[in-house]
Amino acid sequence: MVWLLHVLVPESQLRLQVELEKVIELGVWIMAEKLMHAVQYSGYGGGPSGLKHVEVPIPNLNNDDILLKVEAASLNPFDWKVQKGMLRPLLPRKFPQIPGNDVAGEIVKVGEAIKNFKPGDKVVAMINPAIGGALAEFAVAGEKVTVARPPEVSAADGAGLPVAGLTAHQALTQSAGIKLDGTGKQANVLVTAASGGVGHYAVQLAKLGNVHVTATCGARNIQLVKSLGADEVLDYKTPDGAALNSPSGRKYDAVIHCATGIPWSTFEPNLSENGKVIDITPSPSSLITYAFKKLTFSKKLMVPVILNPKGENLDFLVKLVKEGKLKTIIDSKYPLSKAEDAWAKSIDGHATGKIIVEP
Ligand SMILES: NC(=O)c1ccc[n+]([C@@H]2O[C@H](COP(=O)([O-])OP(=O)(O)OC[C@H]3O[C@@H](n4cnc5c(N)ncnc54)[C@H](OP(=O)(O)O)[C@@H]3O)[C@@H](O)[C@H]2O)c1
Numbered sequence: 001m002v003w004l005l006h007v008l009v010p011e012s013q014l015r016l017q018v019e020l021e022k023v024i025e026l027g028v029w030i031m032a033e034k035l036m037h038a039v040q041y042s043g044y045g046g047g048p049s050g051l052k053h054v055e056v057p058i059p060n061l062n063n064d065d066i067l068l069k070v071e072a073a074s075l076n077p078f079d080w081k082v083q084k085g086m087l088r089p090l091l092p093r094k095f096p097q098i099p100g101n102d103v104a105g106e107i108v109k110v111g112e113a114i115k116n117f118k119p120g121d122k123v124v125a126m127i128n129p130a131i132g133g134a135l136a137e138f139a140v141a142g143e144k145v146t147v148a149r150p151p152e153v154s155a156a157d158g159a160g161l162p163v164a165g166l167t168a169h170q171a172l173t174q175s176a177g178i179k180l181d182g183t184g185k186q187a188n189v190l191v192t193a194a195s196g197g198v199g200h201y202a203v204q205l206a207k208l209g210n211v212h213v214t215a216t217c218g219a220r221n222i223q224l225v226k227s228l229g230a231d232e233v234l235d236y237k238t239p240d241g242a243a244l245n246s247p248s249g250r251k252y253d254a255v256i257h258c259a260t261g262i263p264w265s266t267f268e269p270n271l272s273e274n275g276k277v278i279d280i281t282p283s284p285s286s287l288i289t290y291a292f293k294k295l296t297f298s299k300k301l302m303v304p305v306i307l308n309p310k311g312e313n314l315d316f317l318v319k320l321v322k323e324g325k326l327k328t329i330i331d332s333k334y335p336l337s338k339a340e341d342a343w344a345k346s347i348d349g350h351a352t353g354k355i356i357v358e359p
Pocket of ligand 1: 279
């Protein structure tokens with residue numbers, strides 16, 4: 001190109017032309033640098049086919065934000081429930097929405113107010129669920145629920161942790177009062193849907209306490225859930241499984257209820273005198289039961305749980321993974337270009353462990 005111009009135009013014009021080409025090249029480069037591949041939806045409903053692949057600007061940072069190059073994200077039922085409109089009109093805050101809250105990645109830029117992290121740090125973060133943004137090449141997280149990720153913890157294993165691991169942790173420690181250092185008094189805990197994202201962490205965390213764990217899952221996952229530490233496992237499709245009967249005849253002090261659609265009347269006969277059902281998917285009927293049990297001073301209680309994410313708890317979980325005391329079971333991994341397949345898999349409701357999406 002340049003030699004041809006040499007022949008056709010005088011020297012001064014040639015220099016101008018070359019400079020112009022450089023400016024254009026730089027402009028194209030800058031624009032390309034500022035765009036990223038993301039997956040977003042523009043309205044309620046539509047399931048996997050409502051997700052569109054787009055090129056959008058890399059998000060801008062506020063003072064207290066961290067910009068991550070995403071290495072792995074994990075999906076939660078929350079993500080597609082928001083798309084479905086189940087939290088309307090609160091969420092999403094705006095359309096189009098890039099979904100996803102669980103990420104692991106490398107920090108590329110930090111806001112001025114960020115003191116504990118710097119570019120190059122590997123981290124695990126839970127993005128504010130009201131904002132989302134994990135299904136993209138870059139994502140913005142706050143500092144509060146961002147923690148260091150040591151080299152022993154892979155991006156996928158770390159990305160599985162935030163929503164599911166923190167919910168399991170909160171349900172066991174805060175709602176059920178289990179001490180994960182094993183110093184508490186002996187307790188019998190039932191984990192329903194123990195093969196799912198929350199349940200598989202709940203089984204492993206419960207076994208760090210002084211706990212006998214009964215678990216429910218489908219027949220195909222019984223061996224896996226035993227390998228995670230469950231003392232006894234029920235196939236939820238059998239009559240005993242559906243009735244939640246402990247094979248050893250135990251009554252449960254706490255149920256970490258990760259399945260849905262099980263009525264109070266099924267739990268009630270299986271609970272110890274002060275037994276609690278910790279319900280992580282509170283439905284209108286479980287909220288009525290919660291209120292009724294409270295008002296009637298019942299010793300057996302229904303306790304609805306909404307995740308209140310805390311950085312220190314995420315840090316605790318990451319360290320457990322590093323020490324080999326907690327595993328992320330990965331159901332499947334999808335490239336970002338196939339995020340809609342990951343989405344369909346989550347909606348299907350039969351994941352074993354976590355579904356991971358990688359840019
Ligand atoms: N409150 C909160 O803040 C909060 C936080 C996180 C999650 N959640 C909610 O908690 C629920 C569980 O989340 P998740 O991420 O664990 O879901 P998930 O990973 O999609 O759960 C799928 C697993 O559940 C099993 N399962 C389904 N129904 C079952 C039943 N009746 N008995 C035993 N196992 C059953 C499935 O086994 P099969 O394939 O064998 O059927 C599958 O392995 C969702 O409703 C989610 O929205 C709430």
